[in-house]
Amino acid sequence: QVQLHESGPGLVKPSETLSLTCTVSGDSSSRNYWSWIRQPPGKGLEWIGYIDYSGSTNYNPSLKSRINISMDMSKKQFSLNLRSVTAADTAVYYCASEGVFGEAVAFDSWGQGTLVTVSS
């Protein structure tokens, strides 16, 4: 497994851009996909999107118009930018990595999560 740690502002103003970074430690050589997942207070998990080892991305269709995920693996980091935020974007944001188990994949490594509140 790898260890993941999210960092970034805990408070963002409405209409501004939420920016978070996930720092990876440990052996990431077998990891191909790096995801962001969020959880509004008291609610369920929502997959935001991923970036793969080649830099290709795929996003949740409901958020696609506002998201950009990038990476700098020389620094062992990947990042999330979410534009034009509203109160509905208030959530704990997790970064996560897919482990490969034979022919199956699943999120076996998670960061501890960081709460981002959207408020003026």
Add this chain to the structure above:
Amino acid sequence: QSALTQPASVSGSPGQSITISCTGTSSDVGRYNFVSWYQQHPGKAPKLMIYGVSNRPSGVSYRFSGSKSGNTASLTISGLQADDEADYYCSSYTSATWVFGGGTMLTVL
């Protein structure tokens, strides 16, 4: 991309077994064997409990098992223990994206 459907809550007494269902569609749960289950204790990150429908990662108790029939996956926990009390989420791969269930709160009576 709609969330998978889970019961909001289930409960059981210590030592009993419970099953949590996760209903999707023929585009996600029914199409792929990439169904996984996560346990989340309050204030903690989710923990992988089942991958590939029915497989346990190293370190996860044999009391946790998974299955799938058609568009519905299930998580069964046998021999309930107090520490099993948590929220449980299913997840499925679908067309290069992932979708989660709404979550089920398990109460150990």
